[in-house]
Amino acid sequence: MTSSNKVLTASCHCHSVQFTINVPITSLPLKVHLCHCSICRHTHGTPCTFHARLPSGVEPQFIPPSGLANLTGYKHATALSTRYFCSTCGCHIGDHIPDDGIWVISNAIFDANKADHGVWKFNTHLYPDSAPDGGLSALVSTVDEHHLELVSPKHFSEPIADVPQGDEANDKELLAQCHCGGVSFHISRPQAEFIASPAGQTWLSPTDQTKWLACMDLCDDCRLVNGTNVIGWMFVPVNHLSPNPSPDLLIGSSKAYRSTADVLRTFCRTCGATVFYSCADRPEIVDIAVGLLKAPEGAMAEDWVLWRAARASWPEDGLQYHAGFSRALIEGMKQWGTERGQLQDFVIP
Structure with missing residues (x-):
């Protein structure tokens, strides 16, 4: 039976x-x-x-x-x-x-x-x-x-669209903010000093040095600290954030969680939004959760971000966990990048 x-x-x-x-x-x-x-x-x-x-x-x-x-x-x-x-x-x-x-x-x-x-x-x-x-x-x-x-149901009383206005829509600074507003900071464009530095050669694309690199991540650790099948990360030097986070990467209502001995993550203690990822071997660079970005052009923030469309991070984790969704994302990213003439591939240290 x-x-x-x-x-x-x-x-x-x-x-x-x-x-x-x-x-x-x-x-x-x-x-x-x-x-x-x-x-x-x-x-x-x-x-x-x-x-x-x-x-x-x-x-x-x-x-x-x-x-x-x-x-x-x-x-x-x-x-x-x-x-x-x-x-x-x-x-x-x-x-x-x-x-x-x-x-x-x-x-x-x-x-x-x-x-x-x-x-x-x-x-x-x-x-x-x-x-x-x-x-x-x-x-x-x-x-x-x-x-x-x-x-697109019509029953929400709060606007479900995200259209930055006023000082949010700024070509020189990009606002990142959780839903409750307890975590809020601005990201600047790559500064000349960083572009000319050895780090700039690693963390910026030679094809467009006005944008930050980003990728989709399918790893198991990220999945279990977010509760979603995928997260997008944008890689930015800590000194390009305003206000600057504390040494433990706390801003406003954020809270820290060490997922491994070498990895520190933060999230908003009020609404739960993932904020930062940082690892010990590159402390000057912080991974910013792309879902926080308030970019006028949309959720992919293409005016600010150059996506690694050719591949996702940790595809083996995603394919083992849910092969159907992970394959769809990997292939969809490739098609999306090809249509834009930006089928980028680069190494994330």
């Missing part, structure tokens, strides 16, 4: 949050939507969120000593749901709508992806028009031979 339910197990990077969900087999696969609205991008720091609505009556069953006490909830003024993220490592686990008793869960933190490809179905892009360039929806159109529908 086969079970009528399937138990799925989830965990954040630091393992402070671990839980299972018990899903009826008849409800599988769970439909995953990629939400591109500015609220999701700025609460996560990622190109979009990866969420699946759980069937009615299904909710996380925390594995002791894990529990809601290990999570921080964030609910902004017009929200119907509360977003939860690990208070220690910042990993988003999903949203809870208490009036309906519904959980919308982050699919990227479940172990089921590695062994069972019938659990999730990448189904839709929500609010792909929230940024002028479409963001990640312009890169990924089909996953596991299923075409992702473009959907």
Whole structure:
């Protein structure tokens, strides 16, 4: 006799949050939507969120000593749901709508992806028009031979688009800010002294020294500290940020998490947005979560960023975890770069 339910197990990077969900087999696969609205991008720091609505009556069953006490909830003024993220490592686990008793869960933190490809179905892009360039929806159109529908519901009371205005729309400085505003800083263009330095030869493209390098990252560590299948990183010298972060990379409401002995990450302790990544062998360069950027041209910030479109970082992790999405992203990035005549490839030290 086969079970009528399937138990799925989830965990954040630091393992402070671990839980299972018990899903009826008849409800599988769970439909995953990629939400591109500015609220999701700025609460996560990622190109979009990866969420699946759980069937009615299904909710996380925390594995002791894990529990809601290990999570921080964030609910902004017009929200119907509360977003939860690990208070220690910042990993988003999903949203809870208490009036309906519904959980919308982050699919990227479940172990089921590695062994069972019938659990999730990448189904839709929500609010792909929230940024002028479409963001990640312009890169990924089909996953596991299923075409992702473009959907823009009209029920939000808060604007879901991100259109910088006034001093935000500045060609010399780019604003990076989390959703709650607790973390906010500006990024400058590459300065002449840096361009002429040995570091400039490493961290700038010889084809365009007005832009910073960036890549999409599929590594397991990033997935489990963000709660998403992919994150975009932009590489900038610390001295090109204003205000300058403290030696431990803290700005405003940010909090630090050391994911390994040599790697320091920060996230907003209020809304959970990923902010920085820094490693010991290149302390002068900080990786900035691209989902924080408020670029007028769109979520890919092409006026400021030169993307490594030829390949993603840590593709082996992504392909092992969820091959369908990772292949779609890798191939989509190549096509996107080719269409722009910018099929860039470079080494990230």
